[in-house]
Amino acid sequence: MNISVIGSGYVGLVSGVCYSELGNNVYCVDKDTGKIEKLCNGEVPIYEPGLQQLIIKNTKNNKLKFTTDIKKAVSESEIIIIAVGTPSLSNGEADLQYIETAAMEISKAMNGYKVICVKSTVPVGTNERVQKIVSTYYKGKFDVASLPEFLREGTAIKDSFNPDRIIIGTDSLAAKKLLIELHSALCNEIIITDRRSAEMIKYASNAFLATKISFINEVANICEKVGADVIEVAKGMGLDRRIGTSFLRAGIGYGGSCFPKDTKALIQIAGNVEYDFKLLKAVVEVNRNQRLGVLDKLFQALDNVYGKTIGIWGLSFKPETDDVREAPALEIIEKLIELGSHVKVYDPIAMECFRQIFNHPAITWCETAMEVAHESEALCLLTEWNEFVEVDLIQVEKALARPILIDGRNVFSFDQIRKTGLAYYPVGRPVFQNIKSEEVL
Incomplete structure (x- = not known):
């Protein structure tokens, strides 16, 4: 099939690449010329395991193209997938301006029957809104279907090829047939429902x-x-x-x-x-x-964080991604600095993304996990990257100025901690302070 994916952000890029891997001819469209140039050169603007390899493979096979020309992409496609952002407005409501702009631009490029699918996460009734916009500018036949995504950052490629279910919201037999054909190789659980229910799911x-x-x-x-x-x-x-x-x-x-x-x-x-x-x-x-519980544990361990050097392991909101949006580390580090702490940080992937959102003279940007631990008066694990999970805790204890470990993700067992002199503060479990750590403190 010939497919256009409008919006080359996280969802759009991953979806487009995976559709091309299934043997479809895919255009990934975006207004950001810099992003498109990078993608054409095999560079990936986001970190997602396995994504770059699939991009290189399918661009070489001529199954995957990147463009800013929405008119060309739409005119050559049977299925148009809208995957633009729907950021939150100040009241929490989804901002639909990019959806509406995409719908208008798609309608002006239409040259025959198409199925327009909304993959962006949108409020109930948005597909009807898209249909109304397109019909204002295009008088031919078309269908609009809801096609919500259920990808997890860090495992998005695996999720794309092994979904629990495919949800298709449409009352059109033609759209139903086309979209079942597109997804039948991925999953047996293909649920057809009305558009509003699909949006709500x-x-x-x-x-x-x-x-x-x-x-x-x-x-x-x-x-x-x-x-x-x-x-x-x-x-x-x-x-x-x-x-x-x-x-x-x-x-x-x-x-x-x-x-x-x-x-x-x-x-x-x-x-x-x-x-x-x-x-x-x-x-x-x-x-x-919940994220402020880390501060409570620091006060429990240190009495006060003013003037203290606190180490932070992990900045992304979860492992295997560079996404720091709404990451607990943002609020925790900001609060520590407000309370007068000096903060040392390290993340295997997300350092630059975090720095772009929050930078401060009180932050030391470290190059390794052990550099963070060195001479810190407490160490907080906020993201469970394997690099941290597999660390030598005895070496961590030796590096710290005071042997205090706050485990915000419960990655270590008490058996591991018993072999060290660490004072260990996990979440929802007893604080572990063995004799050795009490003597040091």
């Missing part, structure tokens, strides 16, 4: 996953007070098939471009129809407060 899915994260973090906070271990609690819960093990890992909360934006947007969607989504509001509040 995306928001509801992310909101539910965010709810699971906030729930287990609330449980973790109680575990700390009663002396239970949230890892054992989550394991016992997860073995119940009705609950499952995924997203029951306690830590410092969710971040990134999806969960924070989509939870706020769904709260706003509910508000627009005069419904108070109390549960989801609580989920957002719990997540906001």
